[in-house]
Amino acid sequence: MACTASSMTIESYPENAAFSAASSATPSEEPFLRDRRRRHSFHTSRKLSYDYDGDAVELFLTELERRMDWIEQYRKSHMVNIDAGLRRAYTTLEAVRDSCSFASGELMGSGKKRAKILVETLEDRYNEALARKETLEQKAQAGIRLMETFLTELESRAHAVRDRGISGAIDDGWKAVDSGLVHAREVVDEGMERARRAKGALRENIDRAIVLAQEHRLITYTDLPHPWRVNPHIVQGYRFTTSKVDCLMSMFTFSNELVNIWSHLIGLFVVLSIAFYFYPLNPNFHPSTKTDVLIAAVFFFAACKCLVCSTLWHTMNSIASQPLMERFACVDYTGISLLVAASIVTTEYTAFYCEPVSRWTYILLT
Numbered sequence: 001m002a003c004t005a006s007s008m009t010i011e012s013y014p015e016n017a018a019f020s021a022a023s024s025a026t027p028s029e030e031p032f033l034r035d036r037r038r039r040h041s042f043h044t045s046r047k048l049s050y051d052y053d054g055d056a057v058e059l060f061l062t063e064l065e066r067r068m069d070w071i072e073q074y075r076k077s078h079m080v081n082i083d084a085g086l087r088r089a090y091t092t093l094e095a096v097r098d099s100c101s102f103a104s105g106e107l108m109g110s111g112k113k114r115a116k117i118l119v120e121t122l123e124d125r126y127n128e129a130l131a132r133k134e135t136l137e138q139k140a141q142a143g144i145r146l147m148e149t150f151l152t153e154l155e156s157r158a159h160a161v162r163d164r165g166i167s168g169a170i171d172d173g174w175k176a177v178d179s180g181l182v183h184a185r186e187v188v189d190e191g192m193e194r195a196r197r198a199k200g201a202l203r204e205n206i207d208r209a210i211v212l213a214q215e216h217r218l219i220t221y222t223d224l225p226h227p228w229r230v231n232p233h234i235v236q237g238y239r240f241t242t243s244k245v246d247c248l249m250s251m252f253t254f255s256n257e258l259v260n261i262w263s264h265l266i267g268l269f270v271v272l273s274i275a276f277y278f279y280p281l282n283p284n285f286h287p288s289t290k291t292d293v294l295i296a297a298v299f300f301f302a303a304c305k306c307l308v309c310s311t312l313w314h315t316m317n318s319i320a321s322q323p324l325m326e327r328f329a330c331v332d333y334t335g336i337s338l339l340v341a342a343s344i345v346t347t348e349y350t351a352f353y354c355e356p357v358s359r360w361t362y363i364l365l366t
Contacts, residue, residue, distance in 0.1 A: 309335025
């Protein structure tokens, strides 16, 4: 493929006296002259004389290695969109670098032989650019200028791609944030809509259960709204009413809670009779210490509270108000929890009766 003038132009440069002097400079002057070369190779083109010097090739190859390393950072992910001309130029620069680097170990820095390798590599790809040059020196000078043009164009393209990548990453980040916000808003809206539909459906089920309970007094498990469905094994005999008075009066009518209500209520009277009648009459009551009586009183109180709370729950769980129904359920669990704790304290007090330290340690930890 011919080298097009749009992307790769071979420029002519006037002779530079300073660079010409470099070819005849003494070894002590070489560091000073080398330090005078441009500081940033990304912007200023190299100006060479036609008086060839082997050090010029050495310097260019050293700089080529550095600049190619920088371009290499963007090649895999960013240089995929370069045109065919620049792609060809990039492969040429790689070939020159690799060939001269491979030869450096054998040639020991001989600029003449490395210049020959540079010229031969370029002639294989851009013979038309070097065809009019006769000597090796002239071809090396033209080749260096040609590769300088390639490097400048590739570096400019890499800078542009990097700048676009930074702004593109920011844009992509904002797009991702916007997309996430839109998705979150949709999820929230969908959840709120679903909650509204569920609330409406629950209200309809409650109204339907109230109507059925008014017609038949007792309804089945499937007629209950979902929050009231506690035990699927009890399929019928459920009460359901909006009135608290009706709930209390249902204690005296038949339902699937009748036995639960009265078993706890009768148990309450039994515990009270033990606490206030049978326990004081027991022969062991009089030799008991005040602490013994206090521990027994704690247990009797917890037992009575548990039975009262359970009686309330079984009586009022037919109320057609979900907040009230859940509140009475919490009352029942509170009574049960208190009785469990009191039972543990009573057991510890009795089991470690002869070990006061251990007894009070366990009770306090409870």
